[in-house]
Amino acid sequence: MSSLEETRPRFMNWELPRLRAADWTALLALIACALLFQYLSEGSFLTSRNLSNLSRQVCVNLTLAVGMTVVILTSGIDLSVGSVLALAGMSVAISQVQWGWADGGTLGATFSVLLALGIGAGAGATNGFAVSRLGITPFIVTLGMMVIGRGLTLIVSGARAVAPVGDSLGSLSSSYLPPAASGAVLVGALALFLLVSYRSFARGELDIATGLRRLIVSVGGCAIALHAFCGYRGIPTMVFIAAGCVAMVYVALHYLRFGRFVYAIGDNREAALLSGVPVTRTLWSVYILMGALAGLAGTLDVARVNGAVPSAGELAELDAIAAVVIGGTSLMGGAGGVGGTILGVLLMGVLNNGMSLIGITEHSQKVFKGLVIILAVYLDTRAKRKA
Amino acid sequence: MNQEAQPLLRVSAVKKQFGGISALSDVSFDIERGCCIALVGENGAGKSTLMKILSGVWPQGTFTGELRFAGEPLHLKSPLDARKAGISIIHQELCLFPHLTVAENLLLTEAPPFDGSPSASLFQAVGWPLLYAKASQLLEELGFEISAHSLVKDLSVAERQMVEIARAVHHQARLLILDEPTSALSTREVHRLFEVLDRMKASQVTLIYISHKLDEVFRLADRIVVLRDGRTVADLNPKETTPEEVVRYMVGRPILDKRYFEASVPAAEPLLEIEGLGHVLSDGHPRLEGIGFSVAPGEIVGVAGLMGSGRSELLRSLVGVLPGKRTGLVRFDGKVVDWKNVSESLDAGVSFVPEDRKKDGLCLDLGVGFNLSLSILRMLSDRLGLVDANRERNRAEELRRYLTVRCGTLAQSVKSLSGGNQQKVLLGKMVARGPRLLLLDEPTRGIDIGAKGEIYEIIAKLAAEGMAIMVVSSELPEILALSHRVVVLREGRQVGVLENQGLTQETILSLAIEKETL
Numbered sequence: 015m016s017s018l019e020e021t022r023p024r025f026m027n028w029e030l031p032r033l034r035a036a037d038w039t040a041l042l043a044l045i046a047c048a049l050l051f052q053y054l055s056e057g058s059f060l061t062s063r064n065l066s067n068l069s070r071q072v073c074v075n076l077t078l079a080v081g082m083t084v085v086i087l088t089s090g091i092d093l094s095v096g097s098v099l100a101l102a103g104m105s106v107a108i109s110q111v112q113w114g115w116a117d118g119g120t121l122g123a124t125f126s127v128l129l130a131l132g133i134g135a136g137a138g139a140t141n142g143f144a145v146s147r148l149g150i151t152p153f154i155v156t157l158g159m160m161v162i163g164r165g166l167t168l169i170v171s172g173a174r175a176v177a178p179v180g181d182s183l184g185s186l187s188s189s190y191l192p193p194a195a196s197g198a199v200l201v202g203a204l205a206l207f208l209l210v211s212y213r214s215f216a217r218g219e220l221d222i223a224t225g226l227r228r229l230i231v232s233v234g235g236c237a238i239a240l241h242a243f244c245g246y247r248g249i250p251t252m253v254f255i256a257a258g259c260v261a262m263v264y265v266a267l268h269y270l271r272f273g274r275f276v277y278a279i280g281d282n283r284e285a286a287l288l289s290g291v292p293v294t295r296t297l298w299s300v301y302i303l304m305g306a307l308a309g310l311a312g313t314l315d316v317a318r319v320n321g322a323v324p325s326a327g328e329l330a331e332l333d334a335i336a337a338v339v340i341g342g343t344s345l346m347g348g349a350g351g352v353g354g355t356i357l358g359v360l361l362m363g364v365l366n367n368g369m370s371l372i373g374i375t376e377h378s379q380k381v382f383k384g385l386v387i388i389l390a391v392y393l394d395t396r397a398k399r400k401a
Numbered sequence: 402m403n404q405e406a407q408p409l410l411r412v413s414a415v416k417k418q419f420g421g422i423s424a425l426s427d428v429s430f431d432i433e434r435g436c437c438i439a440l441v442g443e444n445g446a447g448k449s450t451l452m453k454i455l456s457g458v459w460p461q462g463t464f465t466g467e468l469r470f471a472g473e474p475l476h477l478k479s480p481l482d483a484r485k486a487g488i489s490i491i492h493q494e495l496c497l498f499p500h501l502t503v504a505e506n507l508l509l510t511e512a513p514p515f516d517g518s519p520s521a522s523l524f525q526a527v528g529w530p531l532l533y534a535k536a537s538q539l540l541e542e543l544g545f546e547i548s549a550h551s552l553v554k555d556l557s558v559a560e561r562q563m564v565e566i567a568r569a570v571h572h573q574a575r576l577l578i579l580d581e582p583t584s585a586l587s588t589r590e591v592h593r594l595f596e597v598l599d600r601m602k603a604s605q606v607t608l609i610y611i612s613h614k615l616d617e618v619f620r621l622a623d624r625i626v627v628l629r630d631g632r633t634v635a636d637l638n639p640k641e642t643t644p645e646e647v648v649r650y651m652v653g654r655p656i657l658d659k660r661y662f663e664a665s666v667p668a669a670e671p672l673l674e675i676e677g678l679g680h681v682l683s684d685g686h687p688r689l690e691g692i693g694f695s696v697a698p699g700e701i702v703g704v705a706g707l708m709g710s711g712r713s714e715l716l717r718s719l720v721g722v723l724p725g726k727r728t729g730l731v732r733f734d735g736k737v738v739d740w741k742n743v744s745e746s747l748d749a750g751v752s753f754v755p756e757d758r759k760k761d762g763l764c765l766d767l768g769v770g771f772n773l774s775l776s777i778l779r780m781l782s783d784r785l786g787l788v789d790a791n792r793e794r795n796r797a798e799e800l801r802r803y804l805t806v807r808c809g810t811l812a813q814s815v816k817s818l819s820g821g822n823q824q825k826v827l828l829g830k831m832v833a834r835g836p837r838l839l840l841l842d843e844p845t846r847g848i849d850i851g852a853k854g855e856i857y858e859i860i861a862k863l864a865a866e867g868m869a870i871m872v873v874s875s876e877l878p879e880i881l882a883l884s885h886r887v888v889v890l891r892e893g894r895q896v897g898v899l900e901n902q903g904l905t906q907e908t909i910l911s912l913a914i915e916k917e918t919l
Contacts, residue, residue, distance in 0.1 A: 289775045
């Protein structure tokens, strides 16, 4: 028996296995980077306005990364999300501009969003079919879909940018919940989270270390969010949408049968099959979910830049995968979760935003980002080995 | 001092702790040159920890105590050090490269250069003819009938073991450690292995033989060292002891050669009836033929046969996971059935417990509770798929107690449990569905005697509660201890159905073995 087992608390803990050390690594890296940029930018990094911008910048990657977390938990991968994002986004722009849905106001925007979700889900279903039914490796299937998606985007757009989209759709990015209401929502969410955590703590499902970390992260996170959002316009609608995706996936992974199947398949597919887990259906659903989220991310991207370009979402799959891995989810599947992914996304976002803020050119940024990804995963691996 | 008079290996007062828990608390013994000692003990007695110390996995400094090899203090920093010193270990799970040839596996690290020069450069061209010639010569010297050109993945388990042994010989091993080498071998293959080991002993190679099978231990060993709870509790001469005494030292209590099943089966209509069952694999090769018997509720039917007789395939064919096409008639509860996959057979009330708990059975990194509830999630969740955590916990706790799984919490990963407890979790996971027919493939492979007895009791209890059970096992004592009736298979054909009354291992074995090899 190893020391890890021994220090495990003696109570019922129905949380799926999580990588404790990894959570701390990403969190500490996040705080360190934030403080570094605050210093280098002479105090402009931690301003409300900048943090609010940062929150809008990370929404697209967050939406992709939560879906990617589920895919990677099944020991799969989806390389097509960037292209699917571009195709769905381009469809939104075309429906708005060329088909005149922009004139339809909110209803038109709703249809555009549904179109994007449908296209994403369709691409995901194709991936899922090839992975689960035809038994082709996810890497190859989604590599193919990545090229197909990019090709289709270029075909439907004629390789030209399509802009501008209608105000209703644009408001996904430009609208905010008023600061006062935002404050109430944040404090309410914090209270709810603490209440739920306290109840599971009282029932003995949560050990002190995890409980304490939850307390620190949630109160700290809430304080920063209050500072960012109440000090500048309020919570952006985009953030609401991305947070909704996170919540949905969290619930699916931790409270639904689906989540158990995802972890079981990732940990030991053969065992899952022989236990009667519907492996094919679960895998198919996972890729459809990922596709739909990529479609949604495409919509958010179009709303943010007020139009679609054929090159949208290039390398977005790598950002999403990097965020998931930095967040401690194992590429082998079966271990990890959404919590770590949020930290991974924030870390990537802080790097992008901070480096731009202190005037590092976009080209050099890529080099730094690559180095940070390698470093983060190295630290994570080392922490796990020690544990 | 005369080096020859020294024991080859002296282990004195070795202690090793993990966290606060001591895995080895006091292990000491000597091995003379050319001698074979058997190391026995229940799982968790510390055998594998000791092996890891001897093979350099736990380097010098991570344990206390002293190792002396050929009179010199032995300081191992890595497994490579151990191999250089002349210690080779053959693991339960073999460490070969399946897609490479036998020759490449044997001489991988020292492929002879093209021009025959003694060079070890990474980019030296390999002299393939020379490599194969060297490998063939090595195999021939050892008397192994294996082609150096075969791919390892095409070899049987026994042949792979031979390759491992050849590799150890090639590395001039002076001490060869074998960890449960016969767990996947047929009787004939075991005999061949023993001949090889006898020859190695004759050429002054020292052996440490780890096994649960006492008949093998008595056949092979010059001395039997018993470990219990991390201590050496006995060092016995096989000529002066009995298996009963060894077992007594291992478990600290005597166990009887008892029959676990209820003597009388209530007369009932058979639940499962098989008539003229056959199975043709996807490549057109017939695997099973002419199998027909029935299983009634409350009855345990054993399926015996040598390796490759189609024991496991029979179970896999029934639940629809064996590739290819099944022929013949299977009736379950009076209705003709043809299950296409595990979900269908599970829904019908049939649970299949696969043989390889690590590969096919359990999600090792996930918790005990997670595994126990995996096959019953549909019953524990509502229509939306929301899992009722309270009911899940209660059900898992119930199963844990019924099966006497020893674990700290239900969240503890299955990986951290002992083999016996892992096997109980696997059994529990499939029993959770409340099946009417339970198909068990090797229910106690590689677990210690104490846990075996507990699992036998659970199986007998399930049968007494009215479950129909089929047990496939390579261990005849297990078949005899558990089954009311025994179906014997030979090369995919049924060669007998025997009532377990006055039945002996010899009777079963003589049916299972081909006539010409007897």
